Amino acid sequence: MSRYEDIKLLRINYLRGPNMWTYRPVLETWLDLGKLEDHPSNTLPGFNARLTERLPALIEHHCGVGERGGFLQRLEGGTWMGHVLEHIVIELLNLSGMPTGFGQTRSTSQHGVYRMVFRARDEQVARAALAEGHALLMATINDEPFDVTAAVTRLRDKVDACYLGPSTAAIVGAATDRRIPHIRLNEGNLVQLGHGARQRRIWTAETDMTSAIAESIAGDKDLTKTLLKAVGVPVPEGQAVETAEQAWEAAQDIGLPVVVKPSDGNHARGVTLDLRKKEDILAAFEVAEKEGSEVLVERFIPGVEHRLLVVGGQLVAAARGEEFWITGDGQHSVRQLIDLQLNTDPRRGVAEEFPLSLIVLEDEPVIALDLQRQGFPPESVPPAGQRVMVQRTGTSSNDCTDLVHPEVAHAVSLAARTVGLDIAGIDLVCSDISKPLSETGGAVVEVNAGPGLLMHLKPAEGMPRPVGQAIIDHLFAADESGRIPIVGIAGSQGSAQVARLVAWLLHLNGRAVGLACGEGLFLGNRRVEKKNSAGWAPAHRLLMNRGVDAVVAENGASAILSDGLAYDRCLVGVVTDMGSLGQLDAHDIRSEEQLYKVLRTQVDVVLPEGVAVLNAAVPALVEMAELSDGEVLFYAADPALLAAHREKGGRAVFLQGGMAMLAQGSSEMPGAQVDTVLARYAAAGVSGLSADTVLAAVATAWALNIPPELISAGLDTFQPLQD
Numbered sequence: 001m002s003r004y005e006d007i008k009l010l011r012i013n014y015l016r017g018p019n020m021w022t023y024r025p026v027l028e029t030w031l032d033l034g035k036l037e038d039h040p041s042n043t044l045p046g047f048n049a050r051l052t053e054r055l056p057a058l059i060e061h062h063c064g065v066g067e068r069g070g071f072l073q074r075l076e077g078g079t080w081m082g083h084v085l086e087h088i089v090i091e092l093l094n095l096s097g098m099p100t101g102f103g104q105t106r107s108t109s110q111h112g113v114y115r116m117v118f119r120a121r122d123e124q125v126a127r128a129a130l131a132e133g134h135a136l137l138m139a140t141i142n143d144e145p146f147d148v149t150a151a152v153t154r155l156r157d158k159v160d161a162c163y164l165g166p167s168t169a170a171i172v173g174a175a176t177d178r179r180i181p182h183i184r185l186n187e188g189n190l191v192q193l194g195h196g197a198r199q200r201r202i203w204t205a206e207t208d209m210t211s212a213i214a215e216s217i218a219g220d221k222d223l224t225k226t227l228l229k230a231v232g233v234p235v236p237e238g239q240a241v242e243t244a245e246q247a248w249e250a251a252q253d254i255g256l257p258v259v260v261k262p263s264d265g266n267h268a269r270g271v272t273l274d275l276r277k278k279e280d281i282l283a284a285f286e287v288a289e290k291e292g293s294e295v296l297v298e299r300f301i302p303g304v305e306h307r308l309l310v311v312g313g314q315l316v317a318a319a320r321g322e323e324f325w326i327t328g329d330g331q332h333s334v335r336q337l338i339d340l341q342l343n344t345d346p347r348r349g350v351a352e353e354f355p356l357s358l359i360v361l362e363d364e365p366v367i368a369l370d371l372q373r374q375g376f377p378p379e380s381v382p383p384a385g386q387r388v389m390v391q392r393t394g395t396s397s398n399d400c401t402d403l404v405h406p407e408v409a410h411a412v413s414l415a416a417r418t419v420g421l422d423i424a425g426i427d428l429v430c431s432d433i434s435k436p437l438s439e440t441g442g443a444v445v446e447v448n449a450g451p452g453l454l455m456h457l458k459p460a461e462g463m464p465r466p467v468g469q470a471i472i473d474h475l476f477a478a479d480e481s482g483r484i485p486i487v488g489i490a491g492s493q494g495s496a497q498v499a500r501l502v503a504w505l506l507h508l509n510g511r512a513v514g515l516a517c518g519e520g521l522f523l524g525n526r527r528v529e530k531k532n533s534a535g536w537a538p539a540h541r542l543l544m545n546r547g548v549d550a551v552v553a554e555n556g557a558s559a560i561l562s563d564g565l566a567y568d569r570c571l572v573g574v575v576t577d578m579g580s581l582g583q584l585d586a587h588d589i590r591s592e593e594q595l596y597k598v599l600r601t602q603v604d605v606v607l608p609e610g611v612a613v614l615n616a617a618v619p620a621l622v623e624m625a626e627l628s629d630g631e632v633l634f635y636a637a638d639p640a641l642l643a644a645h646r647e648k649g650g651r652a653v654f655l656q657g658g659m660a661m662l663a664q665g666s667s668e669m670p671g672a673q674v675d676t677v678l679a680r681y682a683a684a685g686v687s688g689l690s691a692d693t694v695l696a697a698v699a700t701a702w703a704l705n706i707p708p709e710l711i712s713a714g715l716d717t718f719q720p721l722q723d
Helices: 034-038 045-055 056-058 069-077 082-095 123-141 150-161 164-177 212-221 221-230 243-252 277-288 335-341 366-372 404-419 465-477 497-506 535-542 557-563 592-604 620-628 639-647 674-684 689-705 708-719
Strands: 008-013 027-030 103-108 113-119 182-184 190-193 198-202 239-241 258-264 272-276 295-299 304-309 314-320 324-327 388-392 423-430 441-448 488-490 513-518 520-521 526-529 549-555 570-575 604-613 631-636 649-658 659-664 667-673
Touching: 008 123, 008 557, 027 082, 027 123, 045 056, 045 123, 056 069, 056 082, 069 082, 069 497, 082 103, 082 113, 082 123, 082 150, 103 190, 103 335, 123 150, 164 182, 164 190, 164 198, 182 535, 198 465, 212 221, 212 404, 212 441, 221 239, 221 404, 221 441, 239 243, 243 258, 243 277, 243 295, 243 549, 258 277, 258 404, 258 667, 272 277, 272 366, 277 295, 277 366, 314 404, 314 465, 324 335, 335 388, 366 388, 404 423, 404 441, 441 689, 488 497, 488 592, 497 513, 497 689, 497 708, 513 535, 520 535, 520 604, 535 549, 535 557, 557 592, 570 592, 570 689, 592 604, 592 620, 604 620, 604 689, 631 639, 631 689, 639 649, 649 689, 667 674, 667 689, 667 708, 674 689, 674 708, 689 708
Parallel strands: 488 549, 488 570, 513 549, 570 604, 604 631, 631 649
Antiparallel strands: 008 027, 027 113, 103 113, 182 190, 190 198, 239 295, 258 272, 258 295, 304 314, 304 423, 324 388, 423 441, 513 520, 520 526, 649 659, 659 667
């Protein structure tokens, strides 16, 4: 069998927002099948068997058949390679831990060329999945070797490198559940929740309410203890030391056993517990000194370490720590036993989603010191049956939230408030979390800013806790969505002027308006950029601007096809016309039916409490009304076109004697003098304004509940833009 040439990837484009395919970001790829256009799956000997052997879970893909095994039915019946590539990529993403279920493949007007799309939360991961899927497909077609496991591993590494960490993802997921939009602000875990002036920001489990002073206090363990002791929170007695000899002297003053730790370390690094001998204390000092700027010696508190999460002054989750031991077999060394008995725990790994880290002795001087103190250095071989403690302060991973005594909850809440943290991880040692600290002799040993959430999301034992939801409820009141009014305007005739008029009317209504349209980028009345700003990037910039509490964005069909919309939902979505067909050949949009699918995107994203504003003079836009989740408001110069809508009690705007009339059902009232605005434009020699344009702006303003009197006054004072 001669080798088939690789399918050509003609164009790869990431659509960042709602688009003609779906509400979510997708990667769109244009494929040229070449000679494979004449060879569907059922004509390639052995292809289907090779593919399903490599990706057995393809049986779970329903495809258009709508049932398990649906895609395999399509394979056996014969389907084209673009469709096969779609399902391969989806399955690779599923295997790599970034599951997706959406994909589509459609032919274009060019023979053998297809548009294939799939859901993609991250562009880099999506491009990597496409490359791996393309290689796998060609290897399978040509009966060549391909290592699926290696490909999935590479994709997993890409997911780990590019996607949000588990703590951030939990908070973002909780925001999504409450329909609060989010924007990722960097390649790490800095995320904006909400838009414009109503936004909040998080960075893992820190928020824009987290005080820098409080974070600095939490990083200074000695200062933290001083403040906690002053308000009555029990803390272990201790003192700062500068030398190993001072550490031994302090230990004698405090009373053995003691703990030696760095004053500004984190994640228990450099912390050595239960020290009773001088040589151990001297060695522990050397370990702690390497991890922080100052060393503390503290009274050792007997008991189990717990991590308690406080959000907004309330305890929301608690986890109990574990000690980790190995058992000797008389044959393997301590190092080998750690790998055999502890590092094989499925909870351990190097990625963030693992609640426990792999134990690498070279990176854990405290563990190495503890082993030495027990008489079992890493290369020693413990006798059969000999138990050796490896890790005293393993990550707290067993949920115990329901056991926490109210007085303990009060103490950790007070500790967080005293330091000043809105979100805090409180490390507390006690023998029984269900009893007051006064009975157990327990104490708070550390207060942490930006605590990890994974132990509460995926506890080894007990119930996962909705800590992401608790943080979102802390940041946003129950009736807050983080959304600002967004007006999206799609069309090709006068849409920039509609956008400018609407922004002006919003400004008069007391809003700090950001405007992105064909005439530039505006903040209030100030044009900050003159270049064409109708598209994803300028509108996205406005959504990130804390000084903006309303956004008006123009989106032509080409912008929607190139990038998608900059917002997930809008309060008002406007479609003015079905023009621009001749300008979309590069996107292979050549019919009104295809254009309809593009422009409907603007209506699809209207919020349930929002309004779709549509031109009733265009039959296709009248049909589009049924797609709106919110109200529909029609406008047209001819009132006869609005009769049926008004009979149903709907709102409409029409032209009568040069006046824009606002109608709902049988009632009518004047909105604004259209002729006056048109005359002002004509006198200024500025083109681009028509009666339909003004009607669209008036209808949009009314959809925004701007009073008719203000609409009229706004049009009377609006000035055309002159360069």
